[in-house]
Amino acid sequence: MILPRYQIGASTIPGAGKGLFLQEDMPRGRVIIAPDNVHTVWPEARLRAYPEDSIEVLSSVRWFEHEFSLTPEWSDECYVNHSFTSNALWHLGFIFALDDLPTDVEITIDYQLVIGDGEKMPFRDSVTGREIVGLPWPAALAHSAARLAQLFPPSRSVAE
Secondary structure (H helix, E strand, O other): OEOOOEEEEEOOOOOOOEEEEEOOOEOOOOEEEOOOOOOOEEEHHHHOOOOOOOHHHHOEEEEEOOEEEEOOOOOHHHHOEEOOOOOEEEEOOEEEEOOOEOOOOEOEEOHHHOOOOOOEEEEEOOOOOOEEEOOOHHHHHHHHHHHHHHHOOOOOOOOO
């Protein structure tokens, strides 16, 4: 579920097709997208039995460890594009604003966090030309958890 008002339009990223654009300001740390109807979760081994260009593979994202959620009905969440310098963070199915984001900004995430260990996207990053390769689960989780923690610095200890 996409929480703020948004629109789908031509991406600002060369070769990306369409993108998801905010239609309202989003403060740093706010949830932009939250899971709301995860009805199909498959182990990666089952997913990899399908061709790379199948609807199953193309509509999947890593949910946790070696489990992938599938959304073949192609909800608007699929228009969130990749960037190594993303303005949003994927963490366990949620997408958070990494900074205060203004209206009309295109939402991007780092796809290394949502594809399988060592999986390569069929395209390269349009800005750097680098391959987009999925991080191992422990590295992906540690990275997204650390970035998420930076969004919410503790104001006091839990014991207080």
